[in-house]
Amino acid sequence: MNTYKSLQFLLLAYLATARGDTFDYVIAGGGTAGLVIANRLSERSDITVAVIEAGDDVRQDPGVQSIDFLFANFNASINYQYPSVTGPELGSRNLTYRAGKALGGTSAINGMVYIRGDKAQYDAWEKLGNKGWNWNSVFSYYKLGERFIAPSSAQIEVGATYDASVHGDSGPLDNGFPFIISNGSFYDKARATWESLGLGPITDLNGGDPRGFVAAPQTLDPEAGVREDSARAYYTPAEARTNLKVIKGTVKRITWASGSGKQAVATGFEYVSPSGAIIKVGARKEVVISASAYRSPLILEASGVGNPKILKKLGIPTKVNLPGVGESMQDHNIVAMTYNLSNNITGRIGYATMPTAQDVFGSKTSSLAASTFKKLRSWAKALSATSDGAISPSAIERRFRIQHDLIFNKNITIAELFPTNTGDGGLLEQFWTSMPFSWGSVHLSSRDNIEVPSITANLLSTDFDLDMLTAVGRLSQKAYATAPLTDLIADNSSPGYTKLPLDASDEQWATFLKANALNALHVVGSCAMLPKELGGVVDSDVKVHGTRNVRVVDASIIPMQLSGHTMAPVYGVAEMAADRIKASWK
Numbered sequence: 001m002n003t004y005k006s007l008q009f010l011l012l013a014y015l016a017t018a019r020g021d022t023f024d025y026v027i028a029g030g031g032t033a034g035l036v037i038a039n040r041l042s043e044r045s046d047i048t049v050a051v052i053e054a055g056d057d058v059r060q061d062p063g064v065q066s067i068d069f070l071f072a073n074f075n076a077s078i079n080y081q082y083p084s085v086t087g088p089e090l091g092s093r094n095l096t097y098r099a100g101k102a103l104g105g106t107s108a109i110n111g112m113v114y115i116r117g118d119k120a121q122y123d124a125w126e127k128l129g130n131k132g133w134n135w136n137s138v139f140s141y142y143k144l145g146e147r148f149i150a151p152s153s154a155q156i157e158v159g160a161t162y163d164a165s166v167h168g169d170s171g172p173l174d175n176g177f178p179f180i181i182s183n184g185s186f187y188d189k190a191r192a193t194w195e196s197l198g199l200g201p202i203t204d205l206n207g208g209d210p211r212g213f214v215a216a217p218q219t220l221d222p223e224a225g226v227r228e229d230s231a232r233a234y235y236t237p238a239e240a241r242t243n244l245k246v247i248k249g250t251v252k253r254i255t256w257a258s259g260s261g262k263q264a265v266a267t268g269f270e271y272v273s274p275s276g277a278i279i280k281v282g283a284r285k286e287v288v289i290s291a292s293a294y295r296s297p298l299i300l301e302a303s304g305v306g307n308p309k310i311l312k313k314l315g316i317p318t319k320v321n322l323p324g325v326g327e328s329m330q331d332h333n334i335v336a337m338t339y340n341l342s343n344n345i346t347g348r349i350g351y352a353t354m355p356t357a358q359d360v361f362g363s364k365t366s367s368l369a370a371s372t373f374k375k376l377r378s379w380a381k382a383l384s385a386t387s388d389g390a391i392s393p394s395a396i397e398r399r400f401r402i403q404h405d406l407i408f409n410k411n412i413t414i415a416e417l418f419p420t421n422t423g424d425g426g427l428l429e430q431f432w433t434s435m436p437f438s439w440g441s442v443h444l445s446s447r448d449n450i451e452v453p454s455i456t457a458n459l460l461s462t463d464f465d466l467d468m469l470t471a472v473g474r475l476s477q478k479a480y481a482t483a484p485l486t487d488l489i490a491d492n493s494s495p496g497y498t499k500l501p502l503d504a505s506d507e508q509w510a511t512f513l514k515a516n517a518l519n520a521l522h523v524v525g526s527c528a529m530l531p532k533e534l535g536g537v538v539d540s541d542v543k544v545h546g547t548r549n550v551r552v553v554d555a556s557i558i559p560m561q562l563s564g565h566t567m568a569p570v571y572g573v574a575e576m577a578a579d580r581i582k583a584s585w586k
């Protein structure tokens with residue numbers, strides 16, 4: 001080999017290894033959203049995509065595949081358990097925030113319930129400044145992503161109704177009803193009771209108007225009887241693509257191009273491999289952060305993108321001044337009660353009741369609308385103060401006004417009541433409010449701890465959130481004390497009618513909720529898709545403000561809470577975001 005040739009050989013060999021570590025797109029987090037992005041971007045074979053995921057591939061794990069949602073599956077190997085302490089409003093209790101650690105992320109461990117929310121909540125995203133993001137546009141992506149499996153006649157018998165026009169039939173994500181939802185007497189009696197309370201049955205809660213009583217579908221494969229998580233739906237069909245690679249590791253930070261242009265330019269990520277080595281992976285085009293509402297803000301902060309006051313305390317130089325990072329974290333407030341059944345129920349129960357403010361507050365609704373409207377400014381001021389002014393009081397007030405308008409003028413559903421068969425002669429009734437005004441925050445706890453966030457839950461910190469939860473709790477109690485559902489109920493085993501009678505006072509309710517309200521694990525908003533002036537982190541192309549090529553796609557960019565659960569919205573948002581990213585190729 002002559003000198004020239006061997007030099008050329010060496011150069012080629014060098015390029016080959018370097019290229020092995022460089023992709024067009026690198027995604028931090030192969031969870032619910034991350035695998036949607038990975039699948040859609042790698043559809044074009046000339047685009048290379050890598051996903052860096054901290055968890056394992058658990059697609060063959062029987063515990064993961066099982067459609068019996070078991071809290072026993074919450075072991076540390078596939079679950080993050082982030083600690084937090086509530087404020088005095090909730091008795092300074094310890095709270096745990098859970099999330100999935102696996103290919104598929106939280107979709108591999110969650111309850112699989114698929115509920116999108118109310119039309120007006122999506123239309124509000126556009127009003128807040130996100131051009132093109134509204135019910136109609138997101139709805140088309142819901143359909144694109146979904147393969148709805150219509151219920152069998154036996155399932156229809158027990159309430160599994162549907163409207164085919166609101167579902168997709170050829171997308172990657174299976175959505176349907178479990179083989180046995182219930183062949184007992186629960187459905188007929190529950191339906192009759194809710195009907196007598198003014199919340200009669202509806203055909204389908206995924207068409208943007210979920211008010212009423214209905215069976216909720218779940219992301220599962222009814223024929224095989226297995227969970228459909230994002231790994232099965234979006235990774236399995238793309239796995240063989242040579243332009244898509246999954247790397248096991250934990251992303252620490254973005255690496256930046258040198259220079260100080262107007263916009264920060266990412267060159268890739270730095271991640272920790274399973275053996276503890278720090279490895280750099282290059283991104284020719286862009287990096288996408290899909291590490292969940294708890295972890296995406298941490299990656300931004302560790303990379304110098306965030307609130308300069310917070311970054312300074314952590315000893316991190318500010319690269320992009322973006323105070324909204326980690327703020328406006330919104331969850332649902334959830335409460336559980338249990339009832340003893342006088343007749344055992346067979347099978348599963350997957351029914352939801354979703355009421356509006358009018359359903360919950362009755363004749364008091366309009367006076368509450370007026371009195372709470374007057375309080376928005378003071379709530380916004382107080383919330384802004386808890387974050388040392390990270391988002392201005394006027395920006396929060398503007399967001400609150402839109403939320404208030406949704407609750408009181410657009411008549412969105414403000415709560416969900418969801419019973420479950422405990423299988424041991426009991427019925428677990430969980431209920432939660434959908435659009436609380438108590439927002440928290442999530443930040444990096446220390447410069448090098450990318451694993452454990454510092455979470456300020458801040459639940460029930462406004463009087464109205466407590467009023468809403470109390471009113472929804474009363475509605476729940478009333479349902480289980482109203483015929484014919486009473487035919488099935490022997491007693492309230494927890495908290496029990498002695499502790500919380502049917503005519504309990506506001507004070508009794510406040511005491512009960514202070515000790516028992518929990519975080520629903522439906523966290524959104526910590527990297528909100530909003531203009532920067534409103535405390536936003538990403539723009540309507542899901543690109544981080546002040547950067548040229550950093551996107552965030554997961555629950556964190558959903559700017560306001562939704563009625564329903566967060567998994568379906570994450571899928572819809574991720575499908576639409578993938579298209580926005582692809583649009584920049586043209």
Ligand SMILES: Cc1cc2nc3c(=O)[nH]c(=O)nc-3n(C[C@H](O)[C@H](O)[C@H](O)COP(=O)(O)OP(=O)(O)OC[C@H]3O[C@@H](n4cnc5c(N)ncnc54)[C@H](O)[C@@H]3O)c2cc1C
Binds near residue numbers: 100249521565567568
């Ligand atoms: C117990 C439980 C039950 C739930 N039940 C329901 C339900 O029935 N219906 C519903 O709609 N919603 C439910 N949810 C909520 C819903 O599942 C989540 O909101 C949604 O799945 C979040 O998707 P995501 O893409 O934002 O994050 P995730 O799916 O959590 O994905 C984030 C991924 O990033 C990885 N990651 C994190 N940090 C790093 C890092 N630094 N480097 C590399 N990888 C990283 C994680 O391992 C994970 O795989 C439930 C949640 C929980 C916890």
Ligand SMILES: *[C@@H]1O[C@H](CO)[C@@H](O)[C@H](O)[C@H]1NC(C)=O
Binds near residue numbers: 072073075076077078
């Ligand atoms: C914990 O979860 C893993 C992954 O699902 C499973 O293999 C293991 O058996 C579980 N362990 C326990 C003790 O539940």
Ligand SMILES: *[C@@H]1O[C@H](CO)[C@@H](O)[C@H](O)[C@H]1NC(C)=O
Binds near residue numbers: 094
């Ligand atoms: C709450 O968590 C802290 C820190 O983990 C622990 O020290 C404390 O004992 C916990 N308190 C309760 C009541 O469990």
Ligand SMILES: *[C@@H]1O[C@H](CO)[C@@H](O)[C@H](O)[C@H]1NC(C)=O
Binds near residue numbers: 154180183346347
């Ligand atoms: C009713 O439920 C039981 C127990 O879950 C199940 O074994 C049985 O097959 C079901 N019957 C029908 C008709 O679906």
Ligand SMILES: *[C@@H]1O[C@H](CO)[C@@H](O)[C@H](O)[C@H]1NC(C)=O
Binds near residue numbers: 410
């Ligand atoms: C909302 O409900 C109120 C009270 O029932 C009603 O007057 C109003 O017309 C409703 N608004 C919409 C948009 O449905």
Ligand SMILES: *[C@@H]1O[C@H](CO)[C@@H](O)[C@H](O)[C@H]1NC(C)=O
Binds near residue numbers: 342424425
């Ligand atoms: C319901 O089933 C459980 C568990 O099998 C049993 O302990 C209980 O006695 C049953 N209750 C009734 C009312 O049949």
Ligand SMILES: *[C@@H]1O[C@H](CO)[C@@H](O)[C@H](O)[C@H]1NC(C)=O
Binds near residue numbers: 340490491493
């Ligand atoms: C209800 O269940 C609780 C706890 O499981 C039990 O203590 C109580 O006796 C039960 N009440 C009835 C009426 O079955």
